[in-house]
Amino acid sequence: MSKPFDYSKWDNIELSDDEDDVHPNIDRESWFRMKHRSRVEREEREDADKKKICLEVAAAELRMKEITKILSQ
Numbered sequence: 001m002s003k004p005f006d007y008s009k010w011d012n013i014e015l016s017d018d019e020d021d022v023h024p025n026i027d028r029e030s031w032f033r034m035k036h037r038s039r040v041e042r043e044e045r046e047d048a049d050k051k052k053i054c055l056e057v058a059a060a061e062l063r064m065k066e067i068t069k070i071l072s073q
Helices: 028-072
Strands: none
Touching: none
C-alpha cells in the first residue's frame, strides 16, 4: 500500500497580494483602479480577438465546403 501524500507543507503558505505591488509614491486606490482598467481593457481585446477568429474560422469552413463541392464534381 502506498504512503498517503503529506499536505502539511501547504498549511502555512504565504499568499501574495496586489498590495505588495504598489509603489510608495502611488496612491493605493489609484493603483487598483489602473490595474482594474487595464485588466478590463485586456479582456475586451481578448474577446474581440476571439470573435474575429471565430468569424475567420467560419469563413474558412465555408470556403472548404465550396472547394470540396467543386472538387467532387
